[in-house]
Amino acid sequence: MDACSCITCGDVAIVARVVELRGQSAVVECDPPSRGAGGAREEVAVELVAPVELGEQLLCHAGVALERVVQ
Amino acid sequence: MKHLSEYRSGEIAAGLAERIAALVEPGSSYKLMEICGGHTHAIYRHGIEDLLPAEVQLVHGPGCPVCVIPMGRQDDAIAIAEQDGVIFTTFADMLRVPATNGSLLDAKARGADVRMVYSPLDALRLARENPDRQVVFFAIGFETTAPSTALTLLRAGAEGANNFSIFCNHVLVPPPLRAILDAPDLQLDGFIGPGHVSTVIGTQPYEFIASEYRKPVVVAGFEPLDVLQSIYMLLRQLTEGRCEVENQYVRVVRREGNERALAVIEETMEVRDTFEWRGLGFIERSALGVRERWGQFDAERRFELPGTRVADPPACQCGEVLRGALRPWECKVFGTACTPERPIGTCMVSSEGACAAYYNYGRLERRSERTPA
Incomplete structure (x- = not known):
């Protein structure tokens, strides 16, 4: 799912990679080809999936990481 | 990103479309509901319907949270937003949803x-930054x-934020599915x-859907x-006479x-006894409210709300669209009186709404060709 749909509302979540750890939060970055959202960074709460590691891909929705993505 | 391109290969899509076509038995039809907006x-964005044989019909379900909120709740939201000292925060899609006296954007224009x-x-951060306002x-x-x-x-509780509350309209997916399955006007063969x-x-x-x-x-x-x-997985189940809950999305x-x-x-939340859904009416145990223990953060307890039930505009057929009984282009006002710029109904507001999806991706003409009126 990419940025042309509402990223906050409804059953839409985006996959983003952990680039920085900040206690109960992490800064995540969308990888480039996910169109408009590519490269965008956002701080998300990670309590629901902790512990997370740098480089992990998380499914994020409304400022919260909901699940880690298993490739 | 590797993750995305792997799931957008045209070649693999064509192969899957062939395998789907091969499963279709001549003379039969398959009506599948995608629950989620x-x-x-x-x-519609990826033109998936164009890859499917005419025997496979996709029916849109009630899974757009913007679309299912009845107009009365939107009126309540605006009533809170218009109280003195309130900062009312919302996701973008709700800003344009029409209520009795305009949308939240209109309320913003009024001050x-x-x-x-x-x-x-x-929103909680805003409450922290504005201690003299109710957020x-x-x-x-x-x-x-x-x-x-x-x-x-939980964080508001830990911080003791006494100027923060939520107007809770969280809804649950399984209860409306039972309501749809019990409805007499729609025969479905399976669910995405x-x-x-x-x-x-x-x-x-x-699992109750299968059992x-x-x-x-x-x-x-x-x-x-x-x-x-x-x-493809749904058609395999149908042709093999199975009905199970399978998980295609194993990566998450x-x-x-x-x-x-x-x-x-x-x-923090409890299931409400009942909640009104646009188009589906009152459905028992289908929504969440704030638990009493967290009542200080419940806007329904903190503010006086009109709480009136409001009928949809007569021209609006969002209800039928949400139940899958009517397809978007079959609505009387689709694309004429009701457009994403000036929506009458909720399904035209949210990007997840079935009408907005049809309208924005120009699928109307092709679908009209495929499906005789």
Whole structure:
């Protein structure tokens, strides 16, 4: 799912990679080809999936990481 | 990103489309409901219907949280937003939803302090920065969004934020499915299950659809190949006479869901006895409210609300569209009086709404050719 749909509302979540750890939060970055959202960074709460590691891909929705993505 | 391109290969899509066509038995028809608005959006954006044989029909379900909120609740939201000293925060899609006296954007034009946020945590931050104002968050969404609201309530409690509350409109996916399955006007053969809702609740809550109603369910991801593979899995179940809950979206969905997310919801919210859905009416135990213990953060307890039931505009047929009984272009006002710029009904507002998806991706003409009126 990419940025042309509402990223906050409804059953839409985006996959983003952990680039920085900040206690109960992490800064995540969308990888480039996910169109408009590519490269965008956002701080998300990670309590629901902790512990997370740098480089992990998380499914994020409304400022919260909901699940880690298993490739 | 590797993750995305893998799920958008045209070559693999063509192969899957062939395998789907090979499963179709001549003379039969397959009516599959995609429950989730995210899937509706993906289906039209990527032109997935054009890859399917005419025997396979996709029916849009009630899974757009913006679309299912009745007008009375939107009136209540505006009533809160227009109170003195309130900063009313909301996701962008709710800003344009028409209510009795215009939308939240109209309320903002009249002087209300309405602000868009990406997360309820942003609304809590606003409360911290504005201690002399009451900050209210319009909590809306299915089980995907409820954990974010629940975490925010926990943090508000820990901070002792006495100027923060939520107007809770979180709704649940399984109850309306039972209502749709019990409705006499729609015969469905199977369901494409919502992927991100299921990261939270798991696949177990859909098992009643297979065991009681004998219909197959495949929980699906949102990339084009995810959707096509799910349709293939549903047709395989149907042709083999099976009805099971299968999980196509294994990269993020587990049968038991995210137990920690479910626990934070359970701690802060409780299931309401009943809740009104646009188009579906009152459905028992289909929505969440704030638990009494967290009542200080409940805008319904903090503010006086009109709480009136408001009928939809007579021209609006969102109800039928949400039940899958009418397809978007069959609505009397679709694309004429009701457009994304000037929506009459909710289905035209949200990008996940079935009408907006049809309208924005120009699928109207082709569908008209495929389906005689």
